[in-house]
Amino acid sequence: MDIQAYMTQVGTQARQASRALLRATTEQKNRALLAMANALEANKATLQAENAKDLVKGEANGLDAAMLDRLAITDVTIASMAEGLRQIAALQDPVGEISDMSFRPSGIQVGKMRVPLGVVGIIYESRPNVTIDAAALCLKSGNAAILRGGSEALHSNQALAGCIRQGLSDAGLAADTVQVIETTDREVVGHLIAMPEFVDVIIPRGGKGLIERISQGARVPVIKHLDGICHVYIDDDADFEKAVKVALNAKTHRYGVCNAMETLLVAESQAEKVLPELAKLYAEKQVELRGCEKTCAIIDAKAASEEDWASEYLAPVLSIKVVADVDAAMDHIASFSSGHTESIITENFTTARRFLAEVDSSSVMVNASTRFADGFEYGLGAEIGISTDKFHARGPVGLEGLTSQKYIVLGDGTIRQ
Amino acid sequence: MDIQAYMTQVGTQARQASRALLRATTEQKNRALLAMANALEANKATLQAENAKDLVKGEANGLDAAMLDRLAITDVTIASMAEGLRQIAALQDPVGEISDMSFRPSGIQVGKMRVPLGVVGIIYESRPNVTIDAAALCLKSGNAAILRGGSEALHSNQALAGCIRQGLSDAGLAADTVQVIETTDREVVGHLIAMPEFVDVIIPRGGKGLIERISQGARVPVIKHLDGICHVYIDDDADFEKAVKVALNAKTHRYGVCNAMETLLVAESQAEKVLPELAKLYAEKQVELRGCEKTCAIIDAKAASEEDWASEYLAPVLSIKVVADVDAAMDHIASFSSGHTESIITENFTTARRFLAEVDSSSVMVNASTRFADGFEYGLGAEIGISTDKFHARGPVGLEGLTSQKYIVLGDGTIRQ
Structure with a gap:
């Protein structure tokens, strides 16, 4: 032929x-x-x-x-x-x-x-x-x-x-x-x-x-649809219950999907309160935790390597990093995100507004699980893919x-x- | 360096x-x-x-x-x-x-x-x-x-x-x-x-x-902005005065621009009436005419070659083709247009509606000069170029x-x- x-x-x-x-x-x-x-x-x-x-x-x-x-x-x-x-x-x-x-x-x-x-x-x-x-x-x-x-x-x-x-x-x-x-x-x-x-x-x-x-x-x-290295950031002004609910759902609702959270970022002021509760819940689901130094000082987790921040696990594995504030969180996201989906948990209007404007990903969320990044959930009625490009179509197509x-x-x- | x-x-x-x-x-x-x-x-x-x-x-x-x-x-x-x-x-x-x-x-x-x-x-x-x-x-x-x-x-x-x-x-x-x-x-x-x-x-x-x-x-x-091989089609149901005005303006308003008409298509039923009038006006502006066989039988014009239909002259030169009807006009456009701008002159609602839907160019017009295809004329306030692509931005950007x-x-x- x-x-x-x-x-x-x-x-x-x-x-x-x-x-x-x-x-x-x-x-x-x-x-x-x-x-x-x-x-x-x-x-x-x-x-x-x-x-x-x-x-x-x-x-x-x-x-x-x-x-x-x-x-x-x-x-x-x-x-x-x-x-x-x-x-x-x-x-x-x-x-x-x-x-x-x-x-x-x-x-x-x-x-x-x-x-x-x-x-x-x-x-x-x-x-x-x-x-x-x-x-x-x-x-x-x-x-x-x-x-x-x-x-x-x-x-x-x-x-x-x-x-x-x-x-x-x-x-x-x-x-x-x-x-x-x-x-x-x-x-x-x-x-x-x-x-x-x-x-x-x-x-x-x-x-x-x-x-x-x-x-x-x-x-x-x-x-094109490349990696989904999605982040949830629990802000200083996060509501404790919303933070726990969303961080659990974003990781454990399904593992092998591109809109699952792969890295959890936690504001320093929240870490001692929210991490132990989350560690308990993740343990129930057998999620392996890999943390930064500060995380490992609070909960039982393996030490995360640089490579972890750039990994799309598509598995019951989660990397966790304690960050100073929303600026540090956005810096981490700018360095390691694949531009798919990121979510902030916060009650602070101005912080939410900044996160929405400044995070350069195809879906940016406030107080919602990254798992919603999906054509059907967005009401498109159908989806031929999720674009991680900026040109033409961005996000669920x-x-x-x-x-x-x-x-x-x-x-x-x-x-x- | x-x-x-x-x-x-x-x-x-x-x-x-x-x-x-x-x-x-x-x-x-x-x-x-x-x-x-x-x-x-x-x-x-x-x-x-x-x-x-x-x-x-x-x-x-x-x-x-x-x-x-x-x-x-x-x-x-x-x-x-x-x-x-x-x-x-x-x-x-x-x-x-x-x-x-x-x-x-x-x-x-x-x-x-x-x-x-x-x-x-x-x-x-x-x-x-x-x-x-x-x-x-x-x-x-x-x-x-x-x-x-x-x-x-x-x-x-x-x-x-x-x-x-x-x-x-x-x-x-x-x-x-x-x-x-x-x-x-x-x-x-x-x-x-x-x-x-x-x-x-x-x-x-x-x-x-x-x-x-x-x-x-x-x-x-x-x-990217490639050629502007723009067409005006004078339909069976064209208004004579509008046809003459637009065909003259689209060619002679400026010559070296991408939105100037390069080929005029004329419905057979209109040719004997509209071509002599246009030939007179183009002659006043020293526009060289290159026509199909039928055109040359009606007005004084050089014989157009196949190459003419695919040429962006950017000069006082115009190719003219007599076509059977709007379908033949759209076929010619589909074969030779660069996808920049095409205009139909017609009073027929259904023909206009078809032309708008079926012509695959970045700007499609009815009863208007192709010279309007421009960011400022469209009210964009500024223009960084005119895209002849279909993906992302199309037309004036x-x-x-x-x-x-x-x-x-x-x-x-x-x-x-």
């Missing part, structure tokens, strides 16, 4: 489909999404038979239980993919939204219209449900999609692609609106990320290694993050003098 | 300054801008003496009259730079703007806060006034700036940098908030565009060659384009269940 020729064809088709999509109505897009949901349910047997091929091959190739689990298309997976499609159909269409129209002294009326980005390339690993999820978000936001899933899920993804095509065709939309790459050749990725004439943005979903590799090589913008705004100008034969 | 070490120092200082800037008040930023304006006026003699060194050297190096003209800091240049600073001081501060705050079922209140991008690198050619303009826009939008001007303006830019530093210092802001590169070593650019740890976005201002080179090599986002939005979350000890 000539991968270059194949990708040029895929790109050309995607660009054409993205133009056609500008003429699609909201009703048509929703109809396609609902038809895809029905197709998933109607083709359950085929989907699971194709999925079985991937599972057998995966087992033979020595995939571990967790990976096989992610790869499996169970009845529950199908129901949840179908439910996701129906939810996205129910969301408001962001495309065409007009805002800020105003008259200018020249006589023109100028404002902005929300428009699709064009063609979105998505590169992801084993979970086949991403195929459906990504297709649905791109379609609803008016973007053509090129999906490149993991080689271990090839049969599953091709079967899902069939359901997607059926949905598109039921609604009278071009089959190329969503293209699922048909080869596992790794050369595909290199082409996909370097075709600015065909692809407007790349979204990698997967481990840090994948994302860094793609960012390095990309010739188009990448919406929903439909709006897959769009841009162009200017529109209305006149009456108006000319520039 | 060790350029790598120098750029690392510049970058480190810029990053620090950008953090400090998050604490600056609007009043402080405005005070600095006004103090810069005063400093320019007070240091007129020095500025012009330093500028004279560049002019002498430029002449010796064989710069042509137009380039020397752009390089010169006249009394008018100084007055207009000072006026620009005062205008930017008068603009509303975009930083800290909070929007869309709403309560979620979980009890959190979530919304967005507008924040600076961080550190902006600007690479530009001969005009020294860009130094002041770029410094002012970055400062007002809360960004630290690294400015790399043309080597032919080195003395002028360093003298201007002195006025900028004086303004910053008068307002109690760090001198490193705006750094003007002190060497003409070309290696600087290579470092500046590849330091994601220090620079958040690069804005090249200059010719297409410069912008393409920078986009190719950049490891950070680039707000003012203060808002130099910012991003982060999420803010307020709670009351709220935790995720």
Whole structure:
């Protein structure tokens, strides 16, 4: 297979489909999404038979239980993919939204219209449900999609692609609106990320290694999600109960997630009161504590190394540092945060206001658990990822993050003098 | 000079300054801008003496009259730079703007806060006034700036940098908030565009060659402005007078600008009526016409080649094509437009609505001259460039384009269940 020729064809088709999509109505897009949901349910047997091929091959190739689990298309997976499609159909269409129209002294009326980005390339690993999820978000936001899933899920993804095509065709939309790459050749990725004439943005979903590799090589913008080294800072003026509740929830609600707290910062004036209580609660959950010198003088914790402050544990491990005040806390955050999510616990209005303005992360919180940094919790209705970049989309990316705004100008034969 | 070490120092200082800037008040930023304006006026003699060194050297190096003209800091240049600073001081501060705050079922209140991008690198050619303009826009939008001007303006830019530093210092802001590169070593650019740890976005201002080179090599986002191949389409349902007025203005108001019309598209049903009138008016302005076969059958014009449709003339030259209808016009635009600005002349509501939705350019207009695609005409109050990209900022980029939005979350000890 000539991968270059194949990708040029895929790109050309995607660009054409993205133009056609500008003429699609909201009703048509929703109809396609609902038809895809029905197709998933109607083709359950085929989907699971194709999925079985991937599972057998995966087992033979020595995939571990967790990976096989992610790869499996169970009845529950199908129901949840179908439910996701129906939810996205129910969301408001962001495309065409007009805002800020105003008259200018020249006589023109100028404002902005929300428009699709064009063609979105998505590169992801084993979970086949991403195929459906990504297709649905791109379609609803008016973007053509090129999906490149993991080689271990090839049969599953091709079967899902069939359901997607059926949905598109039921609604009278071009089959190329969503293209699922048909080869596992790794050369595909290199082409996909370097075709600015065909692809407007790349979204990698997967481990840090994948994302860094793609960012390095990309010739188009990448919406990337790197580490989540999130902090909670318990301020001098923190309410004791809120502090304990939030610090416990942010660490222990779930461990393997990017919005879990990895480092707890505690104002010196609070440390002797709040740390013993927290240490007790963390012990009940078997959370390993690694503290600075001052922390270790108050509670039982291992000595933290410099490396700890820069670690995303994604595990029941927490580093704790006692700091002088909010300035010291913000300095620590500026040095070690990955720019994902930070929260302050304080009753002080001015301190809260400073923290919100001065902390440079995609989500900044007051008296709330970092675990809320999530598209669904924020009411976006869907999430294609969480951006730790500052450019374009920042934080949880929903439909709006897959769009841009162009200017529109209305006149009456108006000319520039 | 060790350029790598120098750029690392510049970058480190810029990053620090950008953090400090998050604490600056609007009043402080405005005070600095006004103090810069005063400093320019007070240091007129020095500025012009330093500028004279560049002019002498430029002449010796064989710069042509137009380039020397752009390089010169006249009394008018100084007055207009000072006026620009005062205008930017008068603009509303975009930083800290909070929007869309709403309560979620979980009890959190979530919304967005507008924040600076961080550190902006600007690479530009001969005009020294860009130094002041770029410094002012970055400062007002809360960004630290690294400015790399043309080597032919080195003395002028360093003298201007002195006025900028004086303004910053008068307002109690760090001198490193705006750094003007002190060497003409070309290696600087290579470092500046590849330091994601220090620079958040690069804005090249200059010719297409410069912008393409920078986009190719950049490891950070680039707000880029490539060609302006703008179209006006005179629709079947166009008003004759509006069509003539706009088609004349869009081509002849100014020739060397990116928002000038380069190709006129005319619906077949209108061609015999509108083209002769336009040909007469263009002839009065000595505009050279290059037409498709049908055009040449109606008016006196050279035969246009394929290359003409893809040309940004920036000169009194216009290509003209007769098309079947709005679909053919939009097909031509999709094939040849650079995505800058297109306008339709029509009285038909539905055709206008389709053109606005389906044309994928940064500005799309109805019954208005393409010459309006401009930050000042749109009421942005200032413009750092016009983006032909779809990602992040699109069209004229003012203060808002130099910012991003982060999420803010307020709670009351709220935790995720």
